[in-house]
Structures are given as structure tokens and as C-alpha cells.
Amino acid sequence: AQSVTQLDSQVPVFEEAPVELRCNYSSSVSVYLFWYVQYPNQGLQLLLKYLSGSTLVESINGFEAEFNKSQTSFHLRKPSVHISDTAEYFCAVSLHSGAGSYQLTFGKGTKLSVIP
Amino acid sequence: EAGVTQSPTHLIKTRGQQATLRCSPISGHTSVYWYQQALGLGLQFLLWYDEGEERNRGNFPPRFSGRQFPNYSSELNVNALELEDSALYLCASSKGLAERTQYFGPGTRLLVL
Numbered sequence: 001a002q003s004v005t006q007l008d009s010q011v012p013v014f015e016e017a018p019v020e021l022r023c024n025y026s027s028s029v030s031v032y033l034f035w036y037v038q039y040p041n042q043g044l045q046l047l048l049k050y051l052s053g054s055t056l057v058e059s060i061n062g063f064e065a066e067f068n069k070s071q072t073s074f075h076l077r078k079p080s081v082h083i084s085d086t087a088e089y090f091c092a093v094s095l096h097s098g099a100g101s102y103q104l105t106f107g108k109g110t111k112l113s114v115i116p
Numbered sequence: 117e118a119g120v121t122q123s124p125t126h127l128i129k130t131r132g133q134q135a136t137l138r139c140s141p142i143s144g145h146t147s148v149y150w151y152q153q154a155l156g157l158g159l160q161f162l163l164w165y166d167e168g169e170e171r172n173r174g175n176f177p178p179r180f181s182g183r184q185f186p187n188y189s190s191e192l193n194v195n196a197l198e199l200e201d202s203a204l205y206l207c208a209s210s211k212g213l214a215e216r217t218q219y220f221g222p223g224t225r226l227l228v229l
Contacts, residue, residue, distance in 0.1 A: 032216045034217075034218075036220070042222055042223075043120075043122075043206055043220040043221050043222040043223045044206065044208075044220040045220070046217065046218075046219060046220075049217055051216060051217075090159065092159075094216055099172075100172055102147075102149075102164060102171070102172065102213075102216070103149060103161040103164055103172060103174070104149075104151075104159075104161065104208075104218060105161070106158060106159040106160075107158075108158045109158065109159075
């Protein structure tokens with residue numbers, strides 16, 4: 001069965017500093033990868049995704065993530081964070097094939113706190 | 117384009133009662149997924165419906181059930197509520213089997229007293 005590990009449960013960072021939120025996955029088959037963001041008392045918003053093609057994917061608000069197949073990682077980065085980036089970030093995978101291939105398996109989330 | 121909508125936003129029930137949660141997918145989406153986000157347990161897959169059929173279910177007891185209507189909206193029913201069913205229930209939709217990207221609604225927060 002597949003699994004997702006987000007190594008840091010909480011990441012505090014000063015405003016305008018860079019940040020990296022780590023995500024590693026385990027799967028016996030190829031996967032699709034996603035990052036979602038959840039603001040307090042809200043649902044999940046899709047931040048970015050890797051389905052195929054270029055291993056570096058970017059979002060419209062400055063985040064990027066790189067799929068590294070050899071390290072089974074999909075770390076999320078931003079070169080300069082803003083107060084508004086304070087939220088919880090979830091990494092998720094779905095399988096290319098096999099039983100249960102369509103549902104998402106999530107990591108436990110990383111709470112990003114941006115300090116003024 | 118309207119996003120995924122869920123109702124009600126909040127629901128308070130007592131142990132043993134039944135809860136019904138509703139979800140309307142994005143227009144043109146045929147798949148609906150349900151997830152439970154409980155404190156300390158993270159996000160867990162509950163059910164997947166596509167074209168009116170249940171396609172898969174997660175590791176939850178049978179008292180969690182649902183259905184998908186001809187207009188692709190969906191209902192999640194939880195019978196014989198237990199205290200540990202208190203959670204945020206999230207619905208997501210996608211364009212069916214051809215698309216893997218899921219878009220989430222705002223959720224229904226269920227509190228069981």
C-alpha cells in the first residue's frame with residue numbers, strides 16, 4: 001500500500017524568508033502527486049500537481065515543487081513567504097494503476113507559520 | 117464556474133442518531149469523493165462515486181454509506197453516530213475516470229455529542 005510522509009508537522013519561518021516543506025512517498029507503482037493548502041476552517045485548495053512531463057511544477061502564487069523519482073520525493077518550496085501563506089499544507093498521491101488507484105492518500109500535513 | 121458545494125456547513129447530532137451530508141460537484145464532473153478529517157487521524161478516504169455507482173470505499177464500517185444521484189450530486193449518510201465520528205467531512209469532485217485532479221468543497225463539520 002502507498003503512504004505519504006511529511007517529515008515536519010510545524011514549520012515556523014520569518015516573512016520574506018525561503019521555505020521548504022518536505023514530502024516523501026512510498027509506492028510499488030507510479031504515482032501522481034499533489035499539494036493542497038488548507039486555511040483555518042476551510043476546505044482544501046489545490047496548490048499544484050505533477051501528472052506527467054516536466055518534473056518541476058509551479059503555482060500561480062510563487063510555490064514550486066519538484067518530483068524526484070529516485071528519492072521518491074515531492075518537496076514544496078517558496079523563495080520568499082508572506083504572512084498570507086500561513087496555513088496547513090498537505091501532500092497527497094494517487095496511483096497510476098491498481099486497486100484503489102483513484103483516491104488520494106494524504107500525508108499528515110505541515111503547518112506553516114509565517115512570522116512578521 | 118461554481119466550485120464544489122457542501123451542506124450543511126455545521127451539523128450537531130447526538131450519539132446514536134443519523135447524519136446526512138450533501139455535496140454538489142463542479143458542473144461537468146461525474147466523480148465524487150468523500151474524505152474524513154478527524155483530529156489526530158488526518159485525512160482519510162471514505163467513498164468514491166462515479167456515474168452513479170460506488171467505485172471504492174475506504175476502511176470504514178458499513179454505517180458509513182452514500183449514494184450519487186443522476187445529476188451527480190452525492191449524499192453521505194452516517195448511521196448510529198459515535199463520538200469519534202466528529203470530524204470535518206470533505207467532498208471532492210473530478211472529471212471522472214479521465215482526470216485525476218480532485219477539487220474540494222468547504223466541508224461539513226459534524227459534531228457528535
